[in-house]
Amino acid sequence: MITEKAPGKLYIAGEYAVVENGYPAVLVALDQFVTCTIKESAREMGQIFSRQYHNNQLLWRRMGDQMVVDKRDNPFSYILSAIRVTEEYARQFERELRIYDLQIDSQLDSQNGRKYGLGSSAAVTVATVKALCRFYNLPVTKDEIFKLAAIAHFEVQGNGSLGDVAASVYGGWISYHSFDRQWLAQQRQYLDIKSLVDLPWPDLQIESLHAPENLQLLIGWTGKPASTSQLVDKISLFKARRQDDYHRFLEESKSCIQRMVDGFHQQDLERIKREIRYNRDLLKQLGANSGVDIETPVLNRLCQIAEQFGGAAKTSGAGGGDCGIVAIDQNADFNAVLKSWAQNHIEQLPLNVHFISDIKRRVYQNPPLHSPRHWRVQQHLPLH
Ligand code: PMV
Ligand code: MG
Numbered sequence: 142m143i144t145e146k147a148p149g150k151l152y153i154a155g156e157y158a159v160v161e162n163g164y165p166a167v168l169v170a171l172d173q174f175v176t177c178t179i180k181e182s183a184r185e186m187g188q189i190f191s192r193q194y195h196n197n198q199l200l201w202r203r204m205g206d207q208m209v210v211d212k213r214d215n216p217f218s219y220i221l222s223a224i225r226v227t228e229e230y231a232r233q234f235e236r237e238l239r240i241y242d243l244q245i246d247s248q249l250d251s252q253n254g255r256k257y258g259l260g261s262s263a264a265v266t267v268a269t270v271k272a273l274c275r276f277y278n279l280p281v282t283k284d285e286i287f288k289l290a291a292i293a294h295f296e297v298q299g300n301g302s303l304g305d306v307a308a309s310v311y312g313g314w315i316s317y318h319s320f321d322r323q324w325l326a327q328q329r330q331y332l333d334i335k336s337l338v339d340l341p342w343p344d345l346q347i348e349s350l351h352a353p354e355n356l357q358l359l360i361g362w363t364g365k366p367a368s369t370s371q372l373v374d375k376i377s378l379f380k381a382r383r384q385d386d387y388h389r390f391l392e393e394s395k396s397c398i399q400r401m402v403d404g405f406h407q408q409d410l411e412r413i414k415r416e417i418r419y420n421r422d423l424l425k426q427l428g429a430n431s432g433v434d435i436e437t438p439v440l441n442r443l444c445q446i447a448e449q450f451g452g453a454a455k456t457s458g459a460g461g462g463d464c465g466i467v468a469i470d471q472n473a474d475f476n477a478v479l480k481s482w483a484q485n486h487i488e489q490l491p492l493n494v495h496f497i498s499d500i501k502r503r504v505y506q507n508p509p510l511h512s513p514r515h516w517r518v519q520q521h522l523p524l525h
Pocket of ligand 1 (some may be wrong): 460463
């Protein structure tokens with residue numbers, strides 16, 4: 142029996158802009174996990190099972206006389222895609238494919254199957270890829286796990302940045318620049334999966350960040366789930382209709398994230414807080430210009446309360462519900478924020494940042510004893 146886990150994540154800043162190739166975001170991995178357990182089956186049929194996904198529904202819309210199912214919010218789509226991609230990779234290592242039972246246990250979905258917005262689809266994809274790599278004894282590094290999981294996730298969701306997959310694979314605080322997904326989709330038609338994974342991916346850049354000691358992260362949950370893929374679809378319409386405004390937003394977001402990353406390099410909490418506030422304003426403006434409800438009234442209250450007590454707050458991720466984040470000085474009275482949140486029916490998620498030991502070496506044979514926390518992955522294609 143093999144068990145692997147992958148953490149959930151939250152976006153700190155850079156949302157929506159990071160959907161465009163090469164644009165950056167800051168994310169953090171959290172100590173709340175999706176676990177994937179694989180057991181060889183003696184039967185002719187395998188089973189894919191999860192207690193948390195019992196109550197899942199299927200969303201669909203009509204296009205003429207066709208019924209089109211939206212698979213993007215169905216966790217089983219990500220599990221099946223992760224299996225398909227990892228088995229394709231395993232076949233290239235000449236592994237014989239087997240029959241197994243696969244069980245998913247998710248702490249990222251509440252008991253009644255509702256999601257917190259902590260990246261459950263990314264984490265379920267990463268956990269499944271990791272477990273299958275071990276099941277088939279495939280020698281993989283973090284970079285390879287990221288690429289396999291990114292391909293699997295992209296083939297279901299199609300419109301995401303994959304920053305959540307990066308946070309789930311690399312752990313800790315990261316800055317993430319999204320890779321060129323059009324390039325990936327094209328190369329996928331011509332290259333075998335191993336060659337594709339071995340190539341550097343254009344624009345991909347992932348850097349581990351070191352947060353200042355006095356940075357305390359608070360997470361507030363609105364209690365209302367939001368669909369990232371549907372919100373991103375709506376912003377795509379805005380992109381087409383108001384190209385100038387959209388490009389201004391992209392550039393402003395990029396500079397803001399660069400200044401924020403500098404704040405991490407300088408261990409300067411005040412600078413990080415300033416850019417969180419700036420990024421919040423950019424996202425509010427994007428919401429107002431596009432008519433997309435990014436900072437909902439509950440998220441607005443969540444932020445206002447945190448600001449009252451000296452925190453820098455904003456929506457996290459696509460907004461529309463899910464979570465808000467706050468950066469506050471460890472020595473400030475952050476209990477006052479939590480108390481006021483509770484009075485306003487905002488639930489604190491008491492989670493911590495989760496670091497993952499470096500598996501650049503062939504960890505499945507030889508787990509490293511010491512794990513460097515900081516590294517940089519920069520990918521560019523060789524120029525011809
Ligand atoms: O709401 P979340 O945590 O799924 O974050 C979505 C962030 C976006 O930038 C809006 C989309 C993406 O894929 O990066
Ligand atoms: Mg969300």
